[in-house]
Amino acid sequence: MRNVLKLMRSRSFAPFFWTQALGAFNDNVFKNVLLLLVTFVAVPQLGWDAGLINNLAAALFILPYLLFSAWGGQLADYRDKRQLIIALKWLELATMSCAALAIWLNAYALLLGLLFMMGTQSALFGPVKYAILPQHVQRTELVQANAWVEMGTFLAILLGTLGAGILMALGGSQAHLLIGATLIIVSLGGLGASLLVPSAPASLQGKLKWQPLRGSWQVLSSAWRSPRIFRALIGISVFWFLGACYLTQLPLWTRNVVHGQAGAVTMLLAAFAVGVGLGSLICARLSAGRLEVGLVPIGAFVLALAGFDFATHPALGAGINTMTELVAMPRFWWMLLDLILIGAGGGLYIIPLYTLVQILSSDGDRARMIAANNILNALFMVLSAVFGAVLIGVMEITLHTFFASLSVISLITALVCAVLQARPMMRISIFVLVHMWYRLRIRGIENIPDEGAAIVVCNHVSFMDALVMGGASPRPLRFLMDKPIYESPWLNWFFRMAGAIPVASERRDPKGMRRALDMVSKALQNGEVVMLFPEGRLTRDGRMNEFRRGIDLILKRDPVPVVPAALSGLWGSWSSRYNGVPFKGIPGRFRAKVCLSFGAPVDSETVTRDSLQASVAALKTSIDPHASNKPVKTPVALTDTRDAEQEAAR
Incomplete structure (x- = not known):
């Protein structure tokens, strides 16, 4: 705890932590407000196709990662990272100000365009987010810093999701006003925090070239030439594949198995996010200031075992269960515990992989390796959508079988990692x-x-x-x-x-x-x-x-x-x-x-x-x-x- 407090009080880490955490919170408030507005307001009023609009929104969010991640990696390598962060926070403030105006004017088409801008800002921020840490914290603090960043990100996702639901529940113009004010105030807070981030000089000198597709191919090729880094990137992308599958299907699980309402979805999502935060803290505690790649297969095994147990839960009653009825059911709490363990396994699994990429990457290549990671993450998240659509939509398998298949993937990942990291796993x-x-x-x-x-x-x-x-x-x-x-x-x-x-x-x-x-x-x-x-x-x-x-x-x-x-x-x-x-x-x-x-x-x-x-x-x-x-x-x-x-x- 002394080390944690020291890190969170440190000028080299604390401003950056709050900068990225507030940004993640704002992104999720905006994204969830947009989805709720489109689903419950725009679709009935304008006659839009709900399935088409939801898929379009997902594509608009993912596409910037494929187009701009490579350029974001170049920016982070060729520019002072502090100045780049400040510029991106200004872009966030401009985007959220436009979003507040669009919400007030009910300009739903403009909101979809701003979703693309938000994805662009996130894609450019991703490489600098992880590339700046090795310049500001000691190597013995790197695992702990990554753990706090990951925990902060997932808690921001949770709080942003909850905040969007609470704000939308107010209804009417009052809700629109509060949503717009929240987006702008949080953006200003993130901008203020970014001004306190210490300087992080550029790793390389030279001229930047605007080559979106070619640049993406180049950073992936560069990562491929470093086998240990590329394996770590694939491992991280597998986590995001599994996480996207779980989070995408939890609402359907809530409706068909839990027989609950929106509050039950929130509790299940909260359990997963809390689990990731808990796993991140456990990882930092077990690592004790060093890189522990042996935690990767252990985390994957926890994820697989908890996932198998989650997939075996029977349906909770036949009718619609209220939150009061659900919290009285031991089986519902068992589901929440499984999701906490799934998230904890994910935290143990992913933190050492991020740290490994940071340590193995040279100063001049680190941001581009993170950019390659973002590209692979986006591809694997698209693959997760295709995977869910084929198994559930085309093959019409049950949700229990679908979640069991995710556990099989987790188990295979654990076995592969155990073979590759046998001695580190045994040591930890x-x-x-x-x-x-x-x-x-x-x-x-x-x-x-x-x-x-x-x-x-x-x-x-x-x-x-x-x-x-x-x-x-x-x-x-x-x-x-x-x-x-x-x-x-x-x-x-x-x-x-x-x-x-x-x-x-x-x-x-x-x-x-x-x-x-x-x-x-x-x-x-x-x-x-x-x-x-x-x-x-x-x-x-x-x-x-x-x-x-x-x-x-x-x-x-x-x-x-x-x-x-x-x-x-x-x-x-x-x-x-x-x-x-x-x-x-x-x-x-x-x-x-x-x-x-x-x-x-x-x-x-x-x-x-x-x-x-x-x-x-x-x-x-x-x-x-x-x-x-x-x-x-x-x-x-x-x-x-x-x-x-x-x-x-x-």
Whole structure:
């Protein structure tokens, strides 16, 4: 909460947050007021075809994303983003002022044209919306900033939808006056907030070219040439496909299954929006300032399971249910809970993907990658409309089957993401489980390098050390492990997924030690992080054992930075040798306090095993001042290189 308040008070983030949130609120007030006016006023009075007008309105809103997103990406790359935001807020004010006048004059055709202008403003604002964040917030705050932007957007959508319904319910000229005043006042508020946004200089220099279609093709081609970015963009677009399908069919679900009225639709939409906001906050909490792509498949699994459950709900009665009757039905609350979980799964799923695109994109390409994302989102939303029209309109399947099909798509997405992000998913799962079992406090996590090879060394207290370290590290860790355990028929899949390095004893496999050290060397050369317990064995009395010479041998082969670490609080646990034999009896401690501290990286050119042991001991003293860190001499003497390799493998 302190970090949240710090971010929301920050001049670098708070003005931008309110700028985009007020804009999203205004867009949705206008869009929903327009749909209500066209459906309930223009169609009866002017004899318009309701289906044609609704589809035309949808097309007028989506078309600008296909035409102008690429140009918006170029503008955001070639212009100061603060100045661009201010200019777009002026465009919003002009559009909403015209909309207020058109509502007062009942100029419905003009309102449809202004819907296109609103879509244009949104299409141009989209790229700068996400491209500006990496320039204003630190990388450790990026996930949290994205979470707040996404939560603010969906809450603005919800409040805008509710606000439009409330304003329209007033009826007559009073409603028209209040709607126009709301649109203009909120636009002025957004413009005022934009003036406080700090400068964000252009990433590129050059001349802009007006090439709508060619520009769209170019940004998509550029994204295609970056496979990791393009996969993330497709993943984001899948979310918008599913979200559009849910939100489009919820009114029909309300009429045919819930047998409710407009208030029930609002509650269902509110549950979905609240779920997305909740999922965004959970994502920020679990991420702890780092990118956690392992949350993507987990979020998709939550979305799939909650979607399957939502699709199984039976109809609530035969007649029209009032809101009083619905809130008395447990099954209706169950539906709301399912939609909250669906939204929460979506929040967990989409925030890391947006952050991944921002991190992987260079400063000069970031806005265009977001523009490519907007184009793909628009295409997938059009595809969602076609998907719903074919399945429900042409094939005439039931709504239950339709929502079940969305869950199948979510499940397939989850499985694909789980295969692509197996190790990150396992790491975040371990992180959650470790935090559930222990009251884990982590210090100095920023000392693990964001990129490049490194070695982490730590004292060895219990059999849980590797899980605690692996779950706490922002990057996947490679561990050495005994080969017979690695080849366990029940757990081998888990160890393979974790990237463990098997090592056999010298007696059983004479070449096994060297092979293991070669795997360590290969991992370091590939830029990975390797975790070592240089003591070579668990402590038997709570004190550190003497570090073995293996760490010197590894660093001699691959001189990489070394990060010292220390664990405290696991001595005396069920998985330690506190009672002589670990895993004996029933665990006696739950939610024990455990502290893990990382020290500053040490240059491999100057480090020795003695200096590393002193660093680890000092860290351990800082988190557990009452513990004795005097090293225990090991009876094993390393007399040659082969012995050193054996101890390093251990």
